[in-house]
Amino acid sequence: MNFSEVRTVTTEAELREIVKEPSQAIWDKDIARIDEHARLIIAHSPFVLLATSNPDGTCDVSPRGDPAGSVLVLDDHRLVLADRPGNHRLDSLRNILHNPRVGMLFIVPGMNETLRVNGRATLVSDAPFFDDLEVKGRRPRLAVLVDVEELYMHCAKAFLRSALWRPETWPDRRTLPTLGRIAKDHMDIKEMSVEEIDEALAQDARTNQY
Structure with a gap:
């Protein structure tokens, strides 16, 4: 491939020449609280993608899986997910120590829409809610407490295009x-x-x- 022929986009103005501004309704769809719809989706989601970055902007996305209902909604603005045993690299947790901004994508099997949550995270080593994070008799040693700043639904197009839930395409x-x-x-x-x-x-x- 001749990379000299690659045309890059370097400004938001150039970007908007290609993709028009969304309607105001699209900008207005995010909310800063965990409402009843979000609570229901979180309660049925067994799989979450957690995005973090370190101070220089290097990003990481970590898959998090537990039985549905394991992510706890503490109130309208805070949720918590347990940290389970992994490879001990602690990429996400080390990032959170230096840059608390996180993004999460909650996925429900068979559902094409996803719930996107952005906020600020804190690492917790113990709290009364740790008893509710126990699975198979094991209490986590760490948890990620997230103060939700932005929450909204993502449309079905990515899942429809990928046919993710259709086994015949696997x-x-x-x-x-x-x-x-x-x-x-x-x-x-x-x-x-x-x-x-x-x-x-x-x-x-x-x-x-x-």
Whole structure:
């Protein structure tokens, strides 16, 4: 590809020459509170994407999954999600310490619309609500408390275009590499086979969820 032929957009004015301004209704759709509709969606969402960034703007998006109802709505302006065992990199949590701005996308299986929530996060190591974050007898050691500043629904177009919920469009998983294969190649692991890595990863996934 000849990148000299790539035409970039560098100003908002250039951007608006391509995409017109939205209607006022689109600007007005966000609210600064967790209303009854948002509460219902959050209660049915087992999967959340958490976006953070560090002080220099480097971004990270982390998938968060728990049984539906595990994200707690504390009041009209605050919600909390538990931090479960992971790889100990703590990318999201370290980012929050330096830059509390977060974005979240709540997904409900079979629902094409998503709930977008933006706000300021605080890391919490203990609180009375930790008992309500317990899953399978395991109480989290950390949680992310979010003061909601902006909340709105995202339309269905992305899910409709991707046909995400239609199993007949899904690839055959056997045609894709396993995580063990990817890890071996990315990390140049020589002392373990792909099968051994896959088994170790599967064992960790089975026994270290909570």
